[in-house]
Amino acid sequence: MFQKKHSSYLLYGFQKNLILFIIWLSIAFHFIKIYKNPFLFIRIRKQILKLKQLYTANYGITKLAFVDGKYYFNSNMNGWPSKSFYRPLEIEVKKCFNQKITNLENLKIIQIALTKKCPLNCEHCFEGHELNKKDTLTLNDHKLIIEKIQKAGISVIQYGGGEPMTHVDDLIEILKSASNISDFYVYTSGFNCNIKNLEKLKSHGLTGISIGIDHFLPEKHNSFRRNDKAFQWAIDAAKNAQELKLVLTFTICVTKEFCTEENLMKYLEFAKENRASFIQLLEPRAVGNYENKDVNLSNNQIKILENFFLKSNSESKFKDYPIVLYTGYHQRKKGCLGAGENYIYIDTDGYMSSCPFCKNLKTHILDESHDNSILSLKSEGCALPKINN
Numbered sequence: 001m002f003q004k005k006h007s008s009y010l011l012y013g014f015q016k017n018l019i020l021f022i023i024w025l026s027i028a029f030h031f032i033k034i035y036k037n038p039f040l041f042i043r044i045r046k047q048i049l050k051l052k053q054l055y056t057a058n059y060g061i062t063k064l065a066f067v068d069g070k071y072y073f074n075s076n077m078n079g080w081p082s083k084s085f086y087r088p089l090e091i092e093v094k095k096c097f098n099q100k101i102t103n104l105e106n107l108k109i110i111q112i113a114l115t116k117k118c119p120l121n122c123e124h125c126f127e128g129h130e131l132n133k134k135d136t137l138t139l140n141d142h143k144l145i146i147e148k149i150q151k152a153g154i155s156v157i158q159y160g161g162g163e164p165m166t167h168v169d170d171l172i173e174i175l176k177s178a179s180n181i182s183d184f185y186v187y188t189s190g191f192n193c194n195i196k197n198l199e200k201l202k203s204h205g206l207t208g209i210s211i212g213i214d215h216f217l218p219e220k221h222n223s224f225r226r227n228d229k230a231f232q233w234a235i236d237a238a239k240n241a242q243e244l245k246l247v248l249t250f251t252i253c254v255t256k257e258f259c260t261e262e263n264l265m266k267y268l269e270f271a272k273e274n275r276a277s278f279i280q281l282l283e284p285r286a287v288g289n290y291e292n293k294d295v296n297l298s299n300n301q302i303k304i305l306e307n308f309f310l311k312s313n314s315e316s317k318f319k320d321y322p323i324v325l326y327t328g329y330h331q332r333k334k335g336c337l338g339a340g341e342n343y344i345y346i347d348t349d350g351y352m353s354s355c356p357f358c359k360n361l362k363t364h365i366l367d368e369s370h371d372n373s374i375l376s377l378k379s380e381g382c383a384l385p386k387i388n389n
Contacts, residue, residue, distance in 0.1 A: 007245045008067040008277055012319040016064050019071055023080050030086050031093065044093050059314040063323050065277035067208070068245035074325050075208060075249040075278045076109055076156060078183050084155040087181070091153075103374035104152045106342075111158040111187075111356070112145065113348040114171065118163040119191055121289070122212070122225045124253045126356045127162060127348070128289030136349050139170050143177045145346065145365050150179055158185040158210075160356070162348065165192035168201070175204035183207040187251070189225065190233035195240045208247025210280065211237050215258065216270035238274045249278040250322070256284075259301040264308045271322045281305060281326040285357040302328070341378060354380065 011019060027048065032038050065072040070079030078084040088108045094101055116133045118125075125131065137145075149157065164171060165188050175184060186201070187210045198206070211234050215221040218231035225231075241248045250271045254264075271279050283305075284295040297305070309326040312318045344352050351361040352370065354377050362373035 008065065008242065008248070008275065010277070010320050010323070011064040011066055011071070012062060016062070019064055020061065023071070026081065027086070027089065031089075034090075043096065048089055048092060059310070062314055063319065065247070065323060067247045067277060072247060072277065074323060075185065075210065075247055075280070076325070078155050079207070079247070082183075084181055084183060087153055087155040102152070103371045103378075104149070107152070107154055107344060107374075109156040109158065109343040110149050110154050110346060111160055111343070112142070112346045113161055113356075114142065114159045114164040115162040115167050116348045117166040118161055118189075119166065120163065120189055120225050120227050120230060122189075122214075124214075124224070124255070124284055124288070124290055124295075126285065126288035126290075129291075130348060131162065139173060141350065141366065142170065142174050145350070146174055146178050148365065150181055153181070155182050156185070157182045158187060160187040163189055163191050165189075165197065168192055168197045172200050172204055175201060175206060178205060180205060185210060185247070187212065188237065189230060190235070190237035193233070193237035193240055195243065198237075198240050198244050198246065202244050202246060206246065208249065209237065209241050210249040210251045211241075212251050212253075214252050214255075216263075216267050235274065238276065242275050247278075248276045249280055249325075250274070250276045251280040251282060253282045253284055254297070254305060256295065256297060256301065259297060259304055261304055261308060264304070268308075268312055268318070268321055268324070272320075276322045279322045279324045281309065281324065281328070283328050287357050287359060305329075344374065344377065352377070 028041050028045075031041055031044050035044075061073060067079070070082060072079045078087070091101060091106060091108070095106075113127065115135050116127065116130050117135070118131050121128065121131060146157070159171065164186050171186070178184070182205075184206050185208050186206065190211050190213075193209065193211075198209070212225075213221060213231070213234045214224045221231045221234070222228045238248060238250075252258075252267060268279065283297055283302075284290055286293055286295055305326065306329050309324050309329050312321060312324045343355070345355050346352055346365050347361070350364045350366060352363060352365055352373060353360050358380075360377065360380055362376060363370050
C-alpha cells in the first residue's frame with residue numbers, strides 16, 4: 001500500500017492507524033460472515049480486545065512491521081493479511097460463546113526443539129546438559145508432530161534446539177510435509193544460514209528467523225557464544241534474511257553485566273542498522289549452563305529493562321526503530337503467557353513443558369491425549385522471579 005525503499009519497514013502515525021483500521025474492518029467482516037449477525041461483533045470485539053491487552057502495554061500499538069506484503073504486531077503472531085491471522089481470534093471467540101475446544105487447540109504458539117546438535121556452547125544455553133547427545137526423535141517423528149499440532153490448528157510454530165540449522169535438510173523436509181495454515185520460524189545463532197539454505201526454507205513456508213545475538217560488540221558476542229565466528233554468522237544471516245524478505249528478529253539474553261540503559265540503547269541502534277523488525281528481550285534463568293548460578297537480574301535491572309521496553313516502543317523519537325518484545329513485562333503484570341495458556345515447549349525428546357526454562361516435563365507430544373498435562377502446566381504457572389515493590 002505504501003511505497004518504500006525496502007521490502008520491510010516500520011509503520012507509525014497515520015499510516016499505522018490506517019492499517020489498523022483496515023485490519024479491524026477485515027476482522028469484522030470475517031466474523032460477521034461466520035456468525036451471520038453484525039450485532040454480535042460488539043461482543044466479539046470485546047473478547048478480541050482482551051487478547052490484545054495480553055500482548056500490549058498501556059500505550060497500545062504504536063508501530064507495525066511490514067515484511068513481504070504482510071503486517072506484523074510482533075514476531076510471535078501471524079501476519080495480516082492471511083487466513084492464519086484470524087485463527088487465534090477464532091479460538092477466543094469460541095471461548096466467548098462457550099464452544100468446546102481442547103487445551104491443545106487453545107494454544108497459539110508451539111516451540112519445538114529440533115535437535116541436540118550445536119556447533120556452539122553458549123554461556124546461557126538452557127539445553128547445555130543435553131548438547132550434542134544422540135537425538136531420539138526421527139525425521140518421521142517430527143513430521144508426525146507437525147501433522148498432529150496442525151490438526152489442532154496451531155498457527156505459529158517455532159523451531160529451536162540445539163541449533164536447528166545443523167539439520168537444515170530435515171527442516172526443509174518437515175516444511176514440505178506441512179500444510180500452509182501455520183507461520184514457521186527458526187531460532188538460530190546464524191549458523192548455516194546462507195542464502196541458499198534460507199531460500200529453500202522460505203520456498204517451503206518459512207516466515208522468519210530469530211537470531212540470538214547477545215552484544216553489539218563482536219568480541220563480546222563471540223565470547224558469550226564461545227566461538228570466534230558467531231558474530232559474523234549472525235550478521236550474515238541477518239543480511240540474507242533481509243534479502244529474502246523474511247521476518248527478522250534479534251533475540252538477546254540480557255545478563256547482569258549487559259543490563260544498563262546505555263547498552264540497551266546501543267543494542268537498539270545496532271538492531272536498527274541491521275534492519276531487524278523486532279528485538280526480543282530474554283532474562284537469564286538458572287538452568288542449563290546457568291544452573292546453580294546467580295544470574296537472575298536484580299529488581300533495579302528488571303526496572304531498567306521495563307523502562308527500556310516502554311520507552312523504545314512509545315516515544316516518538318524511536319518510531320522507526322525495531323519493535324521491542326519483552327514477555328517478562330507481561331508475565332509480571334498479567335500472568336505467564338506460556339505454561340499451557342497460549343504456548344508450550346516440546347523438548348528434543350518430544351516431551352512438553354511450560355517453556356524452555358521450566359523443566360516441568362509432561363506427556364510426550366505423540367501420546368494420544370494432552371488435556372490433563374496442559375491443565376497441569378496451567379496450574380503450575382511460571383517461576384519467573386518477581387519484582388519486590
